[in-house]
Amino acid sequence: MAQQQTxxxxxxxxxxxxxxxxxxxxxxxxKIRGGKGGFMGMDVLILNTVGRRSGQSRETPLxxxxxxxxARLVVASGGGSQHPDWHANLxxxxxxxxxxxxxxxxxxxxxxxxEGDERERAWARIVAAQPRYGKYQAKSERRxxxxxxxxx
Numbered sequence: 344m345a346q347q348q349t350x351x352x353x354x355x356x357x358x359x360x361x362x363x364x365x366x367x368x369x370x371x372x373x374k375i376r377g378g379k380g381g382f383m384g385m386d387v388l389i390l391n392t393v394g395r396r397s398g399q400s401r402e403t404p405l406x407x408x409x410x411x412x413x414a415r416l417v418v419a420s421g422g423g424s425q426h427p428d429w430h431a432n433l434x435x436x437x438x439x440x441x442x443x444x445x446x447x448x449x450x451x452x453x454x455x456x457x458e459g460d461e462r463e464r465a466w467a468r469i470v471a472a473q474p475r476y477g478k479y480q481a482k483s484e485r486r487x488x489x490x491x492x493x494x495x
Contacts, residue, residue, distance in 0.1 A: 371404035380445030382406070385473060388415065389443040390492070395435035403429040408469050410491055415442065416457075416465050419488040420479055430488060442492055452492040465489050 371382065372389050380387050385406035392401045407415040421427030433440055433454050441449035457465050466489055470477040480487055 368402070368404055372402055375404060375443060375445050378446035388417075389449075390417065390429055390433070391441040391443065391449055392429055392432035393436040393439045395432050401429065401432055403427075405429070406473070407492075408465075408472055410465065412493070414491050414493040416469060417490050417492060418469060418476060419490060420476070420483075424483070425485070426488065430490070433490070440492070442494075451495050453495045455491045455493065457489045457491055462489050465491070 371387065374380075375387060375389050382404075386408075387404050388407045390403045390405050392403070393399070394401055405417045407417050410416045419426050419430035421430065434456075437454050440452050440454055442452050443449050469489065476487075
């Protein structure tokens with residue numbers, strides 16, 4: 344009995360955290376669809392992906408940064424310790440990805456993980472626009488992927 348209580352207690356914070364994240368994401372998605380696309384001084388979009396294991400539709404509000412043309416950059420920071428689920432889903436089913444900008448319908452996109460000098464130039468622009476990303480990266484042992492989302 345004590346062992347079951349310990350397991351439940353240990354699992355509760357993670358379950359609450361996931362629940363809270365889902366509620367926060369749903370609220371932000373409603374705001375974006377309603378035409379308001381900002382959070383903490385950043386532009387926000389909705390990234391629509393398909394679950395790599397479940398096959399179910401997933402939507403994730405993400406900060407984005409302008410790139411060449413109509414492309415947008417997003418950072419897979421995921422709290423620092425691991426790539427976020429949206430990144431794994433996006434890489435598993437890139438052909439099914441779409442983005443929604445405030446008040447606009449979904450647009451299909453082609454994702455590209457930036458590497459080398461291209462990633463460094465993009466990262467410099469991101470950190471110049473939002474220095475907090477540089478601070479987050481400095482605290483992580485993992486190098487955050489930068490993904491370009493280009494409308495197709």
